[in-house]
Amino acid sequence: MPSYNCLIKFCLAKHDISREIINLGAGSPIELTKLAKLMLKLTNKEELKIVYTDLRPGDILHSFADISKAQKLIKFKPKFTQEEGLRDYFKW
Numbered sequence: 001m002p003s004y005n006c007l008i009k010f011c012l013a014k015h016d017i018s019r020e021i022i023n024l025g026a027g028s029p030i031e032l033t034k035l036a037k038l039m040l041k042l043t044n045k046e047e048l049k050i051v052y053t054d055l056r057p058g059d060i061l062h063s064f065a066d067i068s069k070a071q072k073l074i075k076f077k078p079k080f081t082q083e084e085g086l087r088d089y090f091k092w
Helices: 003-012 032-042 068-074 082-091
Strands: none
Touching: 032 082
16 A cells, blocks of 8 residues: 555544644654655656755754654554655655
């Protein structure tokens, strides 16, 4: 089942978590450069060059989805890697 179908299935399921904000994701960080290269690969645009610029005030240096709340409330377990999820996204 593609990753986006899992999200739709989750949204339609009945959970006693009214008004809760829950992060869903792979549960592990990925470097922005690695993510950009992966996106270029999956879209067959590897010939494009990644342009690096200086950091700006307010730039976020580290971030990833904290899925601990989803694990606790709905027993969420990631079933897809970042690459699998992106592959499904680009096919969609």
